[in-house]
Amino acid sequence: MNSNHLFYAALGLAGACAMGAGMVTAGGPGLAFGFCAYLTLGGAAICIWERSIVRSAFSLMGTFVGVAGLFVLLGSDFLAMAQILIYVGGILALLLFGVMLTPPDNNERSLARVGATTVMIGAGVAFVVAQISGGVAGWVMADQLPEPNSQARAIGLAFLDPKQYVVAFELAAYLLTVALVAAVYIARRRRADFEPEPETPGGQS
């Protein structure tokens, strides 16, 4: 029974509690919410915990899919699709490239460090959330709201409407182009990299 076992046991327990609590309070939708929230937070927790960076990266997939599920529950199926496509299909692949292109020997993890950080930040965020939760409590339940509609078409039109977001949309397009070019520029290998290094008398490099 090492710390790894303990962690995964606690994680499984937390998942059961989350789904159970959701079902008790709100039935079917509650169960779905509990599952998605568990997927999201659990993925993040494994990402932090796991020694292997490859596993960390893959556990992030859980987080992204969980967030997509939350979007579905919030009635934004377009966002869910975008989330899956871009995060899981694009960004995650990009991060895996990063994992592959850097040396694998930097995966040590200090339990004390993780624990201390978790306590500090968890306490801070919990405190802030507790203080502002009073303002949120008055909002109605999601199932009391009118049935959500997809509005994917409306979002598309809004992006191309000169009175709404077309400028921002175009700017985002430019941003992506510039980012792509800049990424290529920064990561490119210079000519000097291909030439053998001149040998110095001291042998240092």
Place this chain on the structure above:
Amino acid sequence: MDHPLTSLDWNLLLAVPAIPLAAFVVQIFFGRHLPRKGDWLPTAGMFVVMCITVRMLFVALGAAGHEPFFHESVHEGGPVFGWFYQAAEKADGLNLVAGVLYDGLGAAMLAVVGVVSFFVHLFSMGYMKGDRRYHIFFANISLFTFAMLGLVLSDNLLFLFIFWELMGLMSYLLIGHFSHDPDSPRIKQAAAACKKAFLTTRVGDTCLLFGMAMFYYHFQTFQFSEMWRLAAEEVARNGGEYPTWMTVAGLFVFGGTVGKSAQFPLHIWLPDAMEGPTPVSAMIHAATMVAAGVFLLGRTFPLLSPEVLQVVTVVGSVTALFAATIGCTINDIKGVLAYSTISQLGFMVAAIGTAGGAVGTVGIGLVAGLFHMVTHAFFKACLFLSAGSVIHGCHHEQDMRKMGGLRKKMPLTFTAMLICTLAIAGTPLFSGFYSKDKIIASAWEVVLGHGGWTGPFALVCLALAAMLTTFYMFRLIFMTFFGEPRDQHIHDHAHESPAPMVISLLALASLGLFGGKMWAMDGDVLGKHTWFESLTWHVDHETGETEQFLYPGIDLTQMNIASAAEARAHDPEHTAHIGHDAHTRALIVSLGVLLLGVIGAVLFYLLRKIDPARVTARLGRVYTTIANKYYIDEIVDGSVIRGTMVLSRTQTWIDENIVDGLVLLMGRIHKAFGFVCAWIDKNIVDGLVNLVAGVTQVCGSVVRMLQTGRIQQYVSFAVAGGILLAALHILS
């Protein structure tokens, strides 16, 4: 105003100074690399300016009638330039708003400057050919023109002064044009001449600045129209008399004119200014620099008290006569013209002075003086350019004694010069007649109105000066163009000048002929009413009553022409005739002196009935005095310059012996004090400093532990800070 200027008109007026300025900027930076060294650029620009100014002149002439033609951009939505501008309601602040003033006088002057400058530019293309600093010359002359155009258009005294100073600088650069050319034989004289011109006019400029400061102190404005109105109020409050401070300030302002318009005794810079290239002389002596002084008098006339006007009369008359006598003795062709300019400026200034005493036709002197400024610009520019053409044709020989018989060699130059000589002499039909006749008439009116001793004095001086003008101008013509060639070598090589020069000459000569009045159109040869007068005043032909348009809303007869109102009230019968009488007598006098002058010149220099050498010998010391220009330069040299030198030497001695001794003593005391200070510094202050430094070091080494350079640590601090802030915000 019934017909305010359109925005197109205002924009055109704004373009007038802007074009030469732009030409200057391009020329000074890129002129060297442009084809033909860029001479076409300022010239073409000036052609556009000439077209605009003439078009605007016709706008003004079309509007002239019973209403004054007077437009200020400040009040009519034209171009306005706010400078140190504060809210309009804040009256106590420094509020300088500059705009464009376009009235009858400005219209006439602007057109004159535009036309003459264009032809001078054109002339320079031929005359300056091959000059080492050709492009710089065109840059400078364009900026010079810009300054004059700006001066004419500015609606306030401050901007007028700025352009005035700019013109002083440009005259310095242009007169000294050859002083940068190591090949020029007269490099030292050019350098000395430009320095002299600059320093001498500086005396006048300083006076003007004092005058401006006094007027601003009392009126809190530089706006001309405001100043006139406030001056009228001030005079009315003072019971019709000018307060003393206005007399003093007026004298200071007139001092500016004395410097700029080369009046006695600050005229000495002008003859030396002949060291500049001839087109520059034409610019300075005709359209721009010296005219600025007279123009200033025209703009500030209501501010000048009758006492100031008497001074103006006397100074002008003295200058006119005195310069004319010198003109008869000079042998340098440009020198004659230089003294002739001084003399003619004296006419203008004296005329404006006599305006204060003229009783029959109110303001006749003012209009006559300003009108003479206009006609003089035409014929004097032409005379200078003709002289330049002669000099150019004779391979830079300027001594008239070596010329002669050039009539056949340079027929076009001769024609132009003859026309303009007739004009300056005041021959009927020629432009100079219409203005000069009026000046003499103005002096007669003062005499007939019993306006004190200045009237007769001015009349005698001006009549004599007019006679001498005719004499020396015909002397110049006869010595240069008639008779036998005195120097065969020069005569053989003389040639007519190239086309741009001759075109300019003939164009300006035709203006010298028709610039006063287009008599050929209406046949009214001796007519009293010329185009310039229709711009500046209105004469009711039924009653003979006149009304000036120069200063709308200002009744000059309640101010410095009060003598006219008094005389009219005292003896209306007599006064009514004075105007008419004065005109008749002036006509007789001017024709008489013209004839006398011509006869004299013919006897002396054409027929050689009288040998000038004998007359010279008979006159003895008088002649030598005149020929040495009344020793004014020597007097100035002996008094002002030597005095300054002696003063500065004395000051140097005081400086070296007394002041330096004191300084050394103070130095020793300080040194001793310094030793004490150094000890305290080393032992006490340094100890404290070291203590502070040590404490800081300790603190720093503690704080440095936090400064690890690790991003994650920084993020932790940031998060902690954020939570802390949130907590503070929420809990408070």
Place this chain on the structure above:
Amino acid sequence: MALGAYIGVSAALFALGLICIISRRNILYVLFGVEMILNAASINFAAFNRFNGGGLEGRVFVVFIIILAAAESAIALAIVLNVYHLMKTVKPSEADFLRE
């Protein structure tokens, strides 16, 4: 579910992202953490949008966040590779040239 539940999940994800950034010793974990934080913000926007009448603004903003995240990760990855190339390490604790 009530708004509070979504906000709670969002806050927790945010906290986990911060922990990830601070506690791990590989610069790629910083990237992971940043993605988590951005996702937390997305959840907030979507939730408030839903509970505030279901308009378009929040959703559009989420789209922009996703775009931003894509650009950010591309650039960040390039920077990581460059840092590795330059300093032969991907440990943020060793890449401490900010100290100078």
